[in-house]
Amino acid sequence: MELLLQQVMAGLANGAIYALMALAVVMIYQAIDHLNFAQGEMAMFSTFIAWQLIQWGQPYWAAFAITVVLSFLGGVAIERILFKPIHNAPILAQLGAFIALFSILNSSAGEIWNFTIKSFPTPFGMEPLLGERLISTHEAGMIGVTAVILGLLYLFFRGSRLGLAMRAAAANPESARLVGIRVGWMIALGWGMSAAIGAVAGMLIAPVVFLEPNMMLGVLLYGFSGAVLGGLSSPGGAVAGGFAVGVIENLAGTFVPYFGRELKLSIALVVIVAVLLVRPAGLFGRAVVSRV
């Protein structure tokens, strides 16, 4: 029982990372209707910027804020410069462009900051919380930050005019344009917000997985799985899915005898696919009904 509780908590802590990444995935999916393969690399690049700022003597929270703002602007710039011109290209061509962006960011980060592993500071400390070794303060901090971001997003999308405009642009671009919403800029805004959320995720993950150009590949895959499991049309679902993936992975590694540890990623994916077979639009997603 002790072991189970401990593994669930550890899973939730990992899950917080996946949940943040899943949230970034869903943000951009809402705006452009498909997955950004370069999401993880954008987050990695942002984290390196934060690391550089800290190296130059900025205090942690200043570096944090500057990085979030820079990432937001970077996300908007990438949409305006790279993806607006090929807005009408076939979907698979846009997918190719994501792969290109992935490759460019990964390789440039390696060239600028090299591939040696760097440690990244945490503002929460790494002490054990609750007296036992269930969960560290940093992990609790990650879960807290995820909850705060989710709350802010909820308020933004439910309560503000801009959030409403973004939802309208995603749900029905033509009608949104007719009532005077600038759909193109709403998409750019979606990119910016997704890049900013990714930056926060990267900075929170870096103390755990250590900073290096390839740190986000695995995390993005888990985040993507979480987003799909929760349902791509639902931000809350994506967060829940991210936590669920973290817990499933940890429990599979501990409790499935014989091959659990070696194949835990495969087991987690099999579980996800099994869930999708029962609910093809994810746990909390809405099934799309098309009119014929």
Add this chain to the structure above:
Amino acid sequence: MRLPPDKTVAIEGPAAARHGAALTRPSGRLLAIAAMVVAAALVPLIATNFVIFQLTLVMVYGLAILGLNLLTGINGQFSLGHSAFYGIGAYTAAILMDKIDLGYVWTLPCAGAVCFLVGLLFGLPALRLQGLYLALATFALAAALPQILKFGPLEDFTGGVQGIVLLKPDPPAGVPLNPDQWLYYFTLAVLLAMLAGAANLVNSRTGRALMAIRDHPIAAAAMGINPALYKTVTFGLSAFYTGVAGALGAIAVQFVAPDSFGFLLSVSFLVGLVIGGVGSIPGSLVGGLFVLYVPNIAERVSTGLAGAIYGVILLLVIFVMPSGAAGFTRLALARATAWRAR
């Protein structure tokens, strides 16, 4: 994710642009194909062994991309899992050659059959999923295969992390070719046969049914097409093509190891598909050229920034030809015809 409706699937090579409007007639098209086959047959007589080896791999990748194209371009099902089919084909061939000394020629049908079966089985759950959800399910396959190949109890067969080393097949007695040249011609023959098969399939009643399912599944079902049957069989067929490519690849490289068949290989196939043109059969070969040569070129320009240069080249190509080499050629031909008519 809806795939782009790519209406015409025509046989057009990259050499087509030179022939201009002649290609709009079937005889011109046949001439272009014949010219390319002759050119492909003459290359090994003048090229170095290394170039011959590279071109063999181009054909292998082209064949694998053709498999993906049948599924994604023709039938509209998205897959990130084709590295797994390629890997299963490669390992089937390697294990058969290593353990029971089967002749390399016979490993191709075996690899194809195994992959067809796996693809068919995977096509069943895929029926429930669409777009990104299908992408995740197929990704699971791609992520799982290297782990399964490394899995301890299977090491007797798979060789574990070390993989399996193979011998290069010798040309049959009396044929005055070196092993590289022989392998090139062998691959070329297999490729031509499978290209012809794919072209026949696409231009048949079945092919039209597959494209109808891609463009509008509900309307296709209303016309009496059985989407479930066609989609699963296409999954199997696509896996068959990619599996045969994997077996050929294993024979050509003479080595298989788990980590060469990971998710990144699937991404390469996807890039090749986009560059060649989604839904174009000859475009798959252009994709094979890109997948093999562009990373090498990028590496030569700058070792440190190779990935960035690769990305920039990929972006430029996508900006110039968003619908791939096939779409670009089609557009160029249409312009040339219009210009002549003036």
